[in-house]
Amino acid sequence: MNDLGELDRPGTPSGPGAADAPSEKALGSATTASPAPEPAADREPSAKQEPVADREPSVKQEPAADRKPPSPHRGAADPVKALMHRHRELCERAVDPLEIAAGLEAHGITERTAARFRHRDVFSLAEEMYARVTRDGDAPASPAPVAPRARADWVLLTLLPGALCAAAVTAAHLTHGRPRLFAVAAGILAVGLALRAALRRGPLGRTDHTAPGGSTLWISWLVAYSVLGNGLLHSAVTGGPDGLPTGTADGPWPLTAAPVLALALACAPAAWIAHLFTARGRRRLAASRGLEDFAAAVRPLLLGTVVLFLGALTALLALSAAFLDEPAGYAEALALGALLFIARLLTTHGFVYAPAVVLTATATVQAAALATVFIARLPGLGFLGTPVETLVTLWGAGSIPTLACGAAALTLLVHATRKLTRASAHAPPAPAR
DSSP states (O other), X not given: OTTGGGTOOOSOOOSTTGGGOOOHHHHHHGGGOOOOOOOGGGSOOOTTOOOSTTSOTTSOOOOGGGOOOOOOOHHHHOHHHHHHHHTHHHHHHOSSHHHHHHHHHHTTOOHHHHHHTXXXXXXXXXHHHHHHSOOSSOOOOOOOOOOOOOOHHHHHHHHHHHHHHHHXXXXXXXXXXXXXXXXXXXXXXXXXXXXXXHTTSGGGSOTTOOOSOXXXXXXXXXXXXXXXXXXXXXXXXXXXXXXXXXXSTTSSSXXXXXXXXXXXXXXXXXXXXXXXXXXXXXXXXXXXSSHHHHHHHHHHHHHHHHHHHHHXXXXXXXXXXXXXXXXXXXXXXXXXXXXXXXXXXXXXXXXXXXXXXXXXXXXXXXXXXXXXXXXXXXXXXXXXXXXHHHHHHHHOTTHHHHHHHHHHHHHHHHHHHHHTTSGGGGSOOOOOO
16 A cells, blocks of 8 residues: 555646646746847837938838737736746636635645746645635635534534434343344344434535445454454364354344443534544644645644544443443454544545445455364365454454554554545535536
């Protein structure tokens, strides 16, 4: 995954000519264009020029005052105007200079490029472009963008998955036999629908208001593995399983419900922390005067956001384990929670490809670990299960998801420090037309 930095490019050029943005060398050459030719009206008459009266009457000559000077080529002498033409749609729909600065940064305009336009940084160049763009009326410039305020609808939606999951787990512990099966099935359906609704609105939703994304299947697998995977893997290594899961922690196929309950309850703090990250990011975007300064200011904010979420998830894990009287499994649950949270942060800011690739790879690794244990039972293939059996014997069944999710979360965190520290990642969404 060394090339994850080139996977996501938000803000794909959509205006006329935006796809062929010039290089820094081509942009800089526009500033050295030759000056416009001198109008004919300002030229001094030649010393050898004949008087008008001595000329032949058949030759008609217009007075010098009626002559029209040739129009100078201003496009070559005005590189900022040429840049505005290439990003015309961006300039026309921008509500403030910050949106233009974020768009230019997304198209590869750097501080060095801005210097070729006689500006100290991209923000100063964006301010000139915003001031020169033609608009209807003389409306004043809009204030700096701010994050949307918390709304009651998305606050309730983020609380709903945790409440439904707690109800489903309680019903599973109070029932037996077929009623337990119905309660678990109804709980899974209800929690899935509530989680989908929570991911479509508020800070956890994408700015384009589309579906949660194409990684829903792999996220469901990772969550299901946290409930069923460790028990199945442990039973498979010891020669089982001898039967289907009974819904209890002491059955032939043990279940662990504490991690999934903590993750469902963590949907609410995740939304608030993501909202805080968005608000602080846009505030620092408005206060920054350079791309490098903005990146240096947002990087510790991103790391603090991840640490804050992990702290909230740790507390919820302790409460869930105490309520269900089960082991918390901190390492596995925290690795999975960090992976899902960072992936969602990237998705909400427009970077969807890298999270999908990493989540798919993580789910594949966990599925392959289970498959190799069963395939190793075939004659002559016992060596395939040796690595997984060794890890389970040394560190327990939870070591497989801990290593897989931990490595994936670290990979996405490195990717996020490169992508979520860009100004284009914090630009406000374009207004609907």
